[in-house]
Amino acid sequence: MTAHKDQSTKPPKTRLKSPFTTLSLIAALTMGVAVSACSDDRPKSPVVKAADDGITLDKDSIMTVKMSKYQPSFAFDGKIIPANHASLSLDTAATVEHIFVNAGDDVSKDDVLLSYLTYLESSPSEITALHAPFDGMIHTIFAHADEHYDAKTPLVEIYDISQLKFISHLSSALMDYIKLGDAVTFGIDGVAHVGQISQVNVNEQNPQLIEAHVIIKPNPDEKPKDLLGRRVVGHIDYGQIQVGVMMPRRAVYDRQLNILALDGFDEPPHKPDAPIDGYVWVVKQDHRLSLSPVKILEYHPKTEQFLVQGITEDSLVTTATLPKEAHDKQVTVR
Known part of the structure; x- marks a missing residue:
């Protein structure tokens, strides 16, 4: 207890000085918190330490990433017709x-x-x-x-109107990724639907474009005639399964470092037309903060998490709200 009493007048800081593996880095951060646990006035939000060129983070704001498999897809839209x-x-x-x-x-x-x-x-x-x-x-x-x-x-x-469809005009570069019978997911007024590609043609006026016909079947509680003329955005899967990272919504930012808005994600299938640029704070192996660019692929409303691409599975990230000046600052944990 004497040691703790002496330290209370000058709270210790754990400075992470050498590269670690992810587990070592987590352990180092945890030890830093344990040593300083006797102090009751620890800041609950990060504070930039200009004097020592570092930044202090609360242990609860640092987390390992959770990897998640996902199927790459691209968006295409159209108007519902018979x-x-x-x-x-x-x-x-x-x-x-x-x-x-x-x-x-x-x-x-x-x-x-x-x-x-x-x-x-x-x-x-x-x-x-x-x-x-x-x-x-x-x-x-x-x-x-x-x-x-x-x-x-x-x-x-x-x-x-026993069957409905929409026709989407796409770049001919996507021809190799589109196959008859492929499933397409899309939303109408917030309700998820599934369609199927029935026909793919080269556009007669522009050979650089293709026309993909997507057959859709109304849900049992929907009247087909009520869907006619609706504009929809669908997604088609392509390529092989890839791996991304699940991030809490509060930890994903836009260019202005505001928490990323849900525009384009709020309705099924909760995917934008194309991946959106965003940023995540990463604690690198040299224990410095990095404002790292990521691609935001989709949103999971039940867990309030984004699926992003651009972070490796051995990364540590922080959910703390940080100023842009925190980039490349040394991390200290109290």
Whole structure:
């Protein structure tokens, strides 16, 4: 007890002077805390020590990193449209007699959509019906009763909404990573969905782009027609499984050293269109602080953690809020 009493007038500092392995560094930091545990007025937040060019950290703010496997992915977006649709016209000129449906109506295959009168020199004029080619929804009616239309003029547009899709335009450099049947995850109004790539084409106007068609199936409690026209952002997995680091949200910063905002992460699948730049404070093997750049891949809302890339598994990090001037400062633990 005498030793502790003498030390209370001049609190000891553990200065880490030589390289250690991660375990040694943790042990050194812990010993520093144990030696000085008798003092009751230890600062709970880091204090820059200008005199000795160091910074003091609380032991609870230093942690080892937790590695986590993840599947690389890239984002692509589009607007939800029907997987199948048809613009109906006639092979001959005709006058529309009567229209039996309205835009938004659900129809079944072979339902009569409109009647029309044709004029053929070889036969008397007769009233004929235009039928629905499949089950679906009337999207647009171009025709008007008592109007004459030339052959091949669009009269009715019908959507098959039993399946929906969106088409995304991507760089042709991604062609090798896209395969028919690949799964795509995306969110609509905060609700997670899964789709599947059904078709990949080279863009006719720009060969540097490809068109990826993603078939989506509405959730049981969703009405397909309510999803039409919605803008979605999806992610497709590619490449091999990689390893990242799970970091508490409070330990990941933007360029201004503010805690990183959740913009782009707050809705499923909780991934930005592309990895976002961020920063993490790392305690290096020489026991100096490093404001290290990382790529932020995704957010886990249940644990309030970011998955980041750019930190090795033997790293120590700090969750303390530090000024930018703390970079390259020697770490001291009380």
